[in-house]
Amino acid sequence: MIIVESGGTKSTWVFNSTPNTIQSFETVGLHPQESTLDKEKILQSLVEEHNIQGREIYFYGAGCESVEAKVKITAFLESLGLRVRAVQTDIYAACLAHFGHKKGSVGIIGTGAVAAKFDGEKVVQQTSGLGYLIGDEGSGFDIGKRLLKKYFQNELPLNVKESIENYFNHQSILHRIHEPDGRMHIAGLAKIARKFSKEPPVHSVLISAFTDFCKFALNPLGVSSSVHFIGSVAFYFQAELTEALEKEGYTVGEIKKEAVFEVFNFLSSESPA
Template sequence: MKNFLLLESGATKLSWVLASSTTVLCQGEVSGLHPFLSGAEEWQQNLQAIGDQLRDYSPVREVFYYGTGCSQDEGQVLVRKYFAAFSPSLPSPLVATDLLAAARALCQQEAGIVGILGTGSNAARYDGTKIADQRGGFGYVLGDEASGANLGKILLQAFLQEQLPEYIQKDLQETHQLSKGAIISTVYQTANPSRYLAQFAPALKRWLPESSSLQEKVAAEFGQFTDLYLLPLIAETDHNEVAFTGSIAVQFRPYLEEALRRRGLAIKAIITPPLPALVTYHQTLLY
């Protein structure tokens, strides 16, 4: 039986599946990996944890790794380097961006416009085989409009600037042990600050009904995402629908829908997680 290992990683979590042409054999999750933001120790721990669960199965014939930070050659080279160092028994992975994973999961063999709204954000035009054009993927410092990291940052900025009602400030202090020093030290001294920021997106959603200021900022984020990432891609096609994956697309769907509606666009589909559909793609086309 020809088994293949499929890994799909965002900044927060990495999901993996061992499958054959017809069956999912085993699967799991570890913390997200990034070729530039995750250190060698984290790569080693996660790859070894996955490898430990593969020992009872026949040899893996192919490995497909889709991940954030892998749109450029430098990131792809680093991923293959980590696999060679910490999983030498596995074949060298075929490495591609998480955008291609989203496109294959959402569209299979059909052309379309796809967006990722998770810890980070980006979008692409997919021709049914490959990514024909893309926008975003600049990270939380230079971009990531409407991402979990940016939305979490909105809440933390309001907290630091004491712009929230007192009862919200108090709840955040008590529930998340927030303080000025804790926030600043974590954001500026940890290896993966986008993951830290994104964990506050659910709290932002919780408190949105209590703050018109937060609502305006969130609406502006989704407007910027649509203007900067989607409209340039839509202009090259006759599509007016966009398919999405990612937890933020689910949690903040009303804001996403409204941003699209104002620009004459609509949601085609939202799937999360993308991995089951991605497994189907590989089973259908490659085996």
């Protein structure tokens, strides 16, 4: 059995190499709208390297809400010689990782951002997740975009400005972010936000981003219990996320960097011996 959790930036593959040994590797993100021949070649090589052709695979990814997206991912994985058992959203994986068959509310904050309620079997309500162009408040992309705005408005300390310029190799930032992979470069600025999170202008970016996550993702859910989280941004900005949510009246539950290992263990326990 192979479990894959895929976000906008990377995907993590977990599988048994022997009955008692779990292996994993990370590779490019597999978004339905961004599956390319280059990605297929990379993954084909990894599938062969790890000798997992013909294995059953459960895929949980960003952008997999529609039937069309599921069909596209299924075809992509089958082209790698894998037997697809399920294609579900990454939010469903987050729910399984935290709750198993119990109820709860969860948020994913990574390259993108989304929140949902889970009834123990299925996602019954989902909010935000409008994508980086008009939504995803609190996400890595959103944080990067807000940081760039402050850069261009000359509202950042010199050390932060220099780090951003170094990140872009002193090239034209506006030109670079409008190239095909510009979204990933903007999301990557979250690493600079983490490094300088104590600088007041950067801290205000983080708090405003997570406050907007409450406004657009959590408030519509009507959450009355703790909110649990999955995602690298939620994990690395736990202090700022907690600060913003508590100001908005929410209680932060457990925060996991990724769901894939918990899902692997859960599905393994569900499988017949």
